[in-house]
Amino acid sequence: MRARAWAVLVAALLMALPVTTPAAAQAVVRFHADSGDSCPHGVTGGVLDWLEGPVVKPTVRVEGALSDTGPLSWCTADGLYSRATFTAYDGAAVVDTESVKADDGEVSFTFELADPAGVAGIDQVVVRVCRFSNTPIGISYCGPAATYQMP
Numbered sequence: 001m002r003a004r005a006w007a008v009l010v011a012a013l014l015m016a017l018p019v020t021t022p023a024a025a026q027a028v029v030r031f032h033a034d035s036g037d038s039c040p041h042g043v044t045g046g047v048l049d050w051l052e053g054p055v056v057k058p059t060v061r062v063e064g065a066l067s068d069t070g071p072l073s074w075c076t077a078d079g080l081y082s083r084a085t086f087t088a089y090d091g092a093a094v095v096d097t098e099s100v101k102a103d104d105g106e107v108s109f110t111f112e113l114a115d116p117a118g119v120a121g122i123d124q125v126v127v128r129v130c131r132f133s134n135t136p137i138g139i140s141y142c143g144p145a146a147t148y149q150m151p
Contacts, residue, residue: 032127062111088125089124
């Protein structure tokens with residue numbers, strides 16, 4: 001009788017415990033990239049937040065801002081806009097890409113990079129800022145690519 005009482009007590013305690021899933025691994029990395037100008041026209045910065053786990057789809061949350069020549073900048077307006085491109089890789093394969101545009105101001109952004117099928121992981125993110133003409137005829141150029149590895 002005593003053994004049965006203990007079994008009931010243990011069963012009741014186990015049922016009262018919260019059910020948890022294994023925690024997802026998370027790592028945050030700061031990023032920065034610019035257009036390569038001597039006057040800082042196109043500049044982006046923020047954080048890359050890697051989220052991986054056995055239940056969670058491998059994702060990199062990107063949060064930051066892109067700045068282009070604005071009214072408060074000491075750089076003179078040049079008729080160009082800035083575009084920051086974020087490309088996620090699994091080895092040499094491109095998993096996802098997103099871009100953000102700013103023209104004479106600053107734009108804040110938050111988005112996620114992930115494999116649409118939810119299968120591939122992301123081991124690196126490449127960030128690059130390019131500048132493009134606002135007119136059909138004009139110049140365009142890009143700054144150096146900044147590569148960030150998953151920690």
